[in-house]
Amino acid sequence: MEYTYLNTIDYPSDLKKIPREALPQVCDELRDFIIQELSHNPGHLASSLGTIELTVALHYVFDTPNDKLIWDVGHQAYAHKILTGRRTRFSTNRQFKGLAPFPTPAESEYDAFIAGHASNSISAALGIEIADEIQNNKRNVVAIIGDGAMTGGLAFEGLNNTSMDRNNLLIILNDNNMAIDPIKGGFTQYLVDITTSERYNKWRWRMYRFLCKLHIFNESKTSNLRRFSNNLKNILTRQPSNIFQGLNLRYFGPADGHNVMDLVRILSEIKNHQGPKVLHIITKKGKGYEPAENDQTIWHAPGEFNVVTGERISPNTGTIQPPLWQDVFGNKLLELARKNSKIVGVTPAMPSGCSMCIMQKEIPDRVFDVGIAEGHAVTFSAGLAKEGVLPYCNIYSSFLQRAYDNIIHDVALQNLHVVFCIDRAGIVGNDGATHHGLLDMAYLRPIPNMQIAAPMTQQDLEDMLEIAETIEGPIAIRYPRGRSVVDEQHQVVEYGKGIQLHEGSDLAILSIGAIGNTIEEAIADLEAQGHTVGHWNMRWLKPIDTDILDYVGTHYNKVVTVEDGMISGGLGSAVLEHMSDKGYTCHITRLGINNQFVEHGSTKELYHMLHLDKEGLCESLSRELEK
Numbered sequence: 001m002e003y004t005y006l007n008t009i010d011y012p013s014d015l016k017k018i019p020r021e022a023l024p025q026v027c028d029e030l031r032d033f034i035i036q037e038l039s040h041n042p043g044h045l046a047s048s049l050g051t052i053e054l055t056v057a058l059h060y061v062f063d064t065p066n067d068k069l070i071w072d073v074g075h076q077a078y079a080h081k082i083l084t085g086r087r088t089r090f091s092t093n094r095q096f097k098g099l100a101p102f103p104t105p106a107e108s109e110y111d112a113f114i115a116g117h118a119s120n121s122i123s124a125a126l127g128i129e130i131a132d133e134i135q136n137n138k139r140n141v142v143a144i145i146g147d148g149a150m151t152g153g154l155a156f157e158g159l160n161n162t163s164m165d166r167n168n169l170l171i172i173l174n175d176n177n178m179a180i181d182p183i184k185g186g187f188t189q190y191l192v193d194i195t196t197s198e199r200y201n202k203w204r205w206r207m208y209r210f211l212c213k214l215h216i217f218n219e220s221k222t223s224n225l226r227r228f229s230n231n232l233k234n235i236l237t238r239q240p241s242n243i244f245q246g247l248n249l250r251y252f253g254p255a256d257g258h259n260v261m262d263l264v265r266i267l268s269e270i271k272n273h274q275g276p277k278v279l280h281i282i283t284k285k286g287k288g289y290e291p292a293e294n295d296q297t298i299w300h301a302p303g304e305f306n307v308v309t310g311e312r313i314s315p316n317t318g319t320i321q322p323p324l325w326q327d328v329f330g331n332k333l334l335e336l337a338r339k340n341s342k343i344v345g346v347t348p349a350m351p352s353g354c355s356m357c358i359m360q361k362e363i364p365d366r367v368f369d370v371g372i373a374e375g376h377a378v379t380f381s382a383g384l385a386k387e388g389v390l391p392y393c394n395i396y397s398s399f400l401q402r403a404y405d406n407i408i409h410d411v412a413l414q415n416l417h418v419v420f421c422i423d424r425a426g427i428v429g430n431d432g433a434t435h436h437g438l439l440d441m442a443y444l445r446p447i448p449n450m451q452i453a454a455p456m457t458q459q460d461l462e463d464m465l466e467i468a469e470t471i472e473g474p475i476a477i478r479y480p481r482g483r484s485v486v487d488e489q490h491q492v493v494e495y496g497k498g499i500q501l502h503e504g505s506d507l508a509i510l511s512i513g514a515i516g517n518t519i520e521e522a523i524a525d526l527e528a529q530g531h532t533v534g535h536w537n538m539r540w541l542k543p544i545d546t547d548i549l550d551y552v553g554t555h556y557n558k559v560v561t562v563e564d565g566m567i568s569g570g571l572g573s574a575v576l577e578h579m580s581d582k583g584y585t586c587h588i589t590r591l592g593i594n595n596q597f598v599e600h601g602s603t604k605e606l607y608h609m610l611h612l613d614k615e616g617l618c619e620s621l622s623r624e625l626e627k
Helices: 020-040 052-061 078-086 121-134 153-164 186-195 198-213 222-237 260-270 290-294 325-339 357-362 374-386 397-412 440-444 458-470 515-528 546-555 571-582 603-609 614-626
Strands: 068-072 141-146 170-175 250-256 277-282 343-347 367-369 390-396 419-423 451-453 475-478 499-502 507-511 533-537 540-542 558-566 587-593
Touching: 020 052, 020 078, 020 260, 052 078, 052 141, 052 260, 068 121, 121 141, 121 153, 250 260, 260 277, 325 343, 325 357, 325 390, 325 419, 325 458, 343 374, 357 367, 374 390, 374 397, 390 397, 390 458, 397 419, 397 440, 419 458, 440 475, 440 558, 458 475, 499 515, 507 515, 507 546, 507 571, 507 614, 515 533, 515 558, 515 614, 533 546, 540 571, 546 571, 558 571, 558 614, 571 587, 587 614, 603 614
Parallel strands: 068 141, 141 170, 170 277, 250 277, 343 367, 343 390, 390 419, 419 475, 451 475, 507 533, 507 558, 558 587
Antiparallel strands: 451 540, 499 533
16 A cells, blocks of 8 residues: 555664655554554554654654664564564565564564563563663663553562662653553643743753752752652642652653654653653553454454454355354353352453453453463462462463562461462464464472363363362463364363373374364374384373373383473473483483564464474374484
């Protein structure tokens, strides 16, 4: 599509050549470009639509990539990608071997820091700012935090440190009603106009110097100037200090985040102010596309859609599909909670993503969405468990990493009964390296008291959620993204026990989790070639079924372990340890993810790349059979 201005912008240097009065049209064209592109190449829509004007203003005012923009969270940054040399490749966004789903320095010098997870921007930006101070590198550093990321504990740790250290960091709070409540009203916008103006700041400086001469302030301390500025603003507004002013950070706002002309003016006037400062802007997720504005949750990542009608397009396979793993969890949790009044649900900002919204709709007072705060979610669950409540704490696998110490210190050390429901375990697809759940088995297995299970089928997951209600201590149940598998010949799950799925003497396969379904497909091909292969679904990583291991160790010369996680520390490691301790001499081959971060792409493409699809497993197993 032809655009008057956007097609002429390859880099921010091109944007700066455009007259300031044309910037609103640039924003309109950029918004249309994103809507058109994401309608057929799905991604994070609503968040990026909410930051169009801010992104244009930032790149118009600041000297990027010399000046550093640190985005938090990264799904706000599509406009940033388009304006920084990636417009012609944006159609490959989130695709295999295409543009990364989030900002990453490996892709572009304009991406100052990786931004897949939330709440890290202030800490990272402060580190960059202080490094510049040490090395006498004069440039601007900006942290853009929004979309709920301000609720993360790391963000507040960064704020606290920013207030203590000498720095000139600019923090932009993109407030779309998911974080700090906005202060509304015409006078507050008037206040932004005053406090960012050159006249006001000259007057403020003269007043401050006068008070220093009266020995009311110490002129050598810049923190006194910030405190004076905030107090002066409070006097003008007759409003109490907010958290930023309480931390002695100079505060501007709230401002209209969709007025690009005002944003350019404000940023131009405050970017060289000395000391740390916060610009608070009010935006709307989905801005400029009515369906996204009206239902921000669904349109956060809506999949394919019809731009004109707003209809979301779902693939029609013509067959009845099994339920999503997350829906199996959500429905079973509600069933258990109906029977047991002590069961509660805890999630860090993912009630829809993990389907805890199913229970939330019927029993809202027993579901706790704690916001983007994984560490708090775990320790909050520990407090509930300590007093006899049974929390089912649902956290995506890659996000649970952020609460590792909380799991150890607050839950496992006290052997508290917390059920960790680990969604998105294994390969998750297009969100890439920051979101794949490949480490959970390896980092949970060494923790004393921790119990770990992984379902192969829908019925396995339902059984495991029931078992979790009855046992003592912490238990983790990991399951993948996508459609579950229905087992017509289901064998009831027993605590700490696996099951044999296939008999055969040539080779023994030990698997855990949903990847066992792919192994069953591969075995069918191997049997057609005349091989007989034994296959055990272990179900439990901890406690592991030692009866199965002892049987395999004494009856097979060749053993293959298969898992959809890091092979270092996971199932393969557990099997090796047991066989070594018992002195079994069978040869063990471990298949899984071998010490690497996996890029983005569809799950089909990634499993093929990793040789963990049916074809890859057939090749690997055939090599073992030929040895």
